[in-house]
Amino acid sequence: MFPSERLKGIDVFVCVAQAGSFTAAAEQLHLTGSAISKSIARLEGRLGIRLFQRTTRHLSLTDAGMAFYRTCTGVLADLEEAEHSLKADASGLRGSVRIDLPGAFGRAQVLPLFLRVMQDHPALIPHISFSDGFVDPFKAGVDMVVRIADPQAWPDTVGHRCLAHERHILCAAPAYLARQGIPLTEPDLEQHQCIAYGWVDGRVNPWSFADGQGTTTRRQVAARFVVGNGEGIVTAVMAGCGIAQLPSWLVQRQLDEGALVQVLPHLATEGLPIHLAWIKRRETLPKISLLLEALVAGLTLGDGR
Template structure:
């Protein structure tokens, strides 16, 4: 990359952050004219207008906003690369961004992050809760926890397994007292089910282990289909039917005797849980430390 390109990027980014060429000049300790010429030179080279000038404030154009986001990522990656080579490279520091699934993140990941943050006071944690598959590169995520099969994972992403969900059938003590405890699969299927509602509006089938040892999905007659696992948990604790849910979700309800496991011999493995991260960030002490902390999670 030509040196002038990097020289022009900094005045452009600082101008956006400060809102004016004058304020940017004060921060960079140069003249306002030098800042203006640098941004104009950048626009001419790119063939696009990046900033709308006014007497009150600079305003990014659409092209300018896209270029600004790219510049920020480049500058952040340069800073991270320098931190790898820093003298105190073994001390995790700086901002680290983690993305986790909503409920799993709250119940399983967050308890592990509290001692992690206490152990590393020089780290600033940014935690995003989202059930969608985030784009780590586009959104600047350092580490993500993903529930589901990771087929066709790009080579630029590293991954480590965290285990698999263990699914159990469960119901509240009050429900079992009223309706009895099923002792066989056939009896189980006669009870009203509380199932997870998929994006297309249909109920998610229950998972069983077939006679050949392979997973077998069965559609079940259900009383309720709910698009949130927290709502499933509440309905099951309220005695509205039988649900199949991961043990990490119902652990506290089991401890409080709000739910009881039915047919414990039927505990098929659910979806895999995986840590993923951009490989180029693995050498960063903060990423390495977070991966180590999350690897210690016990999914059960």
């Protein structure tokens, strides 16, 4: 089959999916309802799948139809972007770009990078969302994602790179240490108020400790406070409520300003890897390659901060 043959009916299919009916699509495309119906039938016959679930009152995409719709809209968007790229000069990057970021890390570390890029390229329109679960950029329809997690088995449609690793440190407010003393060894923590991360079901995240031999051990601590949000733990530590183990990037500003102090630095450990992932077929678009370069440079140099 010639490549051009594969494009037949795609515009009609996308229009029907977006319009929600054959009649509405026919009006938009200035075709007859019969022509629309025949075009969809030919496309379904060529693909060997049913794209729409039809009833007398309702038209909806099947699961296969939804997957095909995502692919088609992505291809059409790429064609539009290619046209923009040919028309734009090097300083004329334009159009929308979708990014999904982890909540706290995205706000603290990644968003400032994007804002600096946007100032230099005002024609770019970022759509930034925040979520903490695993996201496949291709399936989610986003151009790129940043994730702090164990290595994922990314599909072939996705490019990915490990940029850095978190650094987990123990820290406290100077006022707390002046009141309770500075711990010098791990057993000293038993005499201190520890603030741990936990969940509503009662589970408490163990702390990680370096043993001096290049390995890490994880142990539960007797937590005085349990908070289910990293930024909430920072608030509690800043208020002088105790000692917490946190990723250094989350408290670097407070450490630099002296509002928090690192304790037991010899127990600090390497945390989870920071991953950048993107849709491969879009990586050569100027706006995507620009943002990928900015993230690689900014987050790699930060190395877990």
